[in-house]
Amino acid sequence: MKKIINAPENYTDDMLKGIYTAHGDQVKYTDDNLRCYCKAKKTEGKVAIVTGGGTGHLPLFLGYVGEGLLDGCAVGSVFQSPSAEQIYNVTKEVEAGAGVLYLYGNYTGDTMNFDMSAEMCEMDDIETRSIVGADDVNSGEDPAVRRGVAGIFFMYKCAGAKAAEMGTLDEVLAAAQKAKDNTRTVGFALTPCIIPEVGHSNFTLGENEMAMGMGIHGEPGIWNGPVKTADELASESLGTLLKDMPVGEGEEICVLINGLGATSIEELYILSGSVRKLLDEKKIKVYRTFVGEFATSMEMAGASISICKVDGEMKDWIDRPVKTPFYTQS
């Protein structure tokens, strides 16, 4: 295992200390617990949005806490859910009198703990709503069981914009729901990653082997086979995406080309070009393209392609300026 770390068991906390010392003007922690990550300042009367999840996916999840996006994040260990108590403590710190939206990825442990926290909040008269990202098409036929991956970015962006314009809790939830309904993702991995405390990868891929549909924790995909070209991967992925969520000629989408960690930015743009060529052929209009690392799996090589069908309202939400230590739009 080649990583720039200290003791593997301190991976998450060392990372958090690095973040707090680098960005203390923008974020803080509460409850004397590094894992309870919050925006430094709160806006009274605004709906608060809280997310959470395991470490190992930066900038997901905590990287989206900041101006115009989220208010807090409960941080689990590598690929582990945060506890209900951490979620609860983050919620108590960031709620500002207008209720709290829980917006996180569709994983069993996270759902259990967010639900438990919501019950604890109810006893404190803090109103919460919950919605999960579940954009990974290849992770299940049934949309209800799908995992949440990079497409959650569009949910954060739309809900964050609605909250920033002082929407009600139900309106913020509706914005997240609208983004969810219109977003789909397909991903593929070329190499595995290693959980620091384990010290070796929990699966292997051959020298020229890749995995289509693999999850960001290494969940098995729908096929393993020889590495395909960018054009082939774009074609297969878009086929899957558009079969699940048809987009007609002239309709508009945003495209998100996400690197899983070790894949170079150069490759992401090659893939982006391949995707765009196909969309142009299909006369699907691209409103905006995002390329970079939005949801990673530490040093896993691979990428995902998300599309988000947009109307005027969503374009406005997506274009709204945001500023976090990890992501800025102006």
Added chain:
Amino acid sequence: MKKIINAPENYTDDMLKGIYTAHGDQVKYTDDNLRCYCKAKKTEGKVAIVTGGGTGHLPLFLGYVGEGLLDGCAVGSVFQSPSAEQIYNVTKEVEAGAGVLYLYGNYTGDTMNFDMSAEMCEMDDIETRSIVGADDVNSGEDPAVRRGVAGIFFMYKCAGAKAAEMGTLDEVLAAAQKAKDNTRTVGFALTPCIIPEVGHSNFTLGENEMAMGMGIHGEPGIWNGPVKTADELASESLGTLLKDMPVGEGEEICVLINGLGATSIEELYILSGSVRKLLDEKKIKVYRTFVGEFATSMEMAGASISICKVDGEMKDWIDRPVKTPFYTQS
């Protein structure tokens, strides 16, 4: 070689097509040549800043072309210098009546071609000045022979700010020079990278071996040995940096923790935390910390640490908002 690409010989052009289709509102190419990369709109009367270099280092070099930063970039093939003609054509396109600053990394081929382009510009009565980034301390005792790496970010930032406030060519050069004089970098690699057209890495590192001081093209470093901890790497690197450029108690610096490509963002923050702990012990004040990928080597694993000593004027330049397809500050 596991990469998301099409034909290896089209790597650079496929990447560029991806960038232009994704960000056509912000950048364009001139002279019917994808390799002649320019800001979409120019500001008359502003000093233009032109950079250039080989492909494989995104966001370096072209990623810094945009509002508040650079105006054009001549793009070479992977790890190759752009041609003098490409540099010249970019210069012709972006010059706006106030002269042009050439600001690029200290590599022989680049210097030769930028100098040749400067001569061609002279015949056209376009005034140019040149300055090279040469911040990589371990690449040579003599500052004049040192290579330019991630620290060029501070030169771009300061020169870009001065040009945006309509400084003269000499003032913009002086801002770049001031950033150069106050910036030093140390880097280290944990894995090599592969040039697509070659198909294999041009050196190897053992299973637990790293290279201190390795260049972003794989130039040999000052030692190869077992992978050290983040704390140890921070300590050795800071020792090298501060020996070369002493920083006294109470003086202020910016810190740039740069990932070389495959290293996870989590590790970069662990390293950032290690660096900060040492700086706090030395009572060196950190004005601002940048963490992310600023100058990469495709899928090389590793990182670099840059420090930039700042005064009031430089802090103002560094804080100024910028917006490119690859980097936004607000």
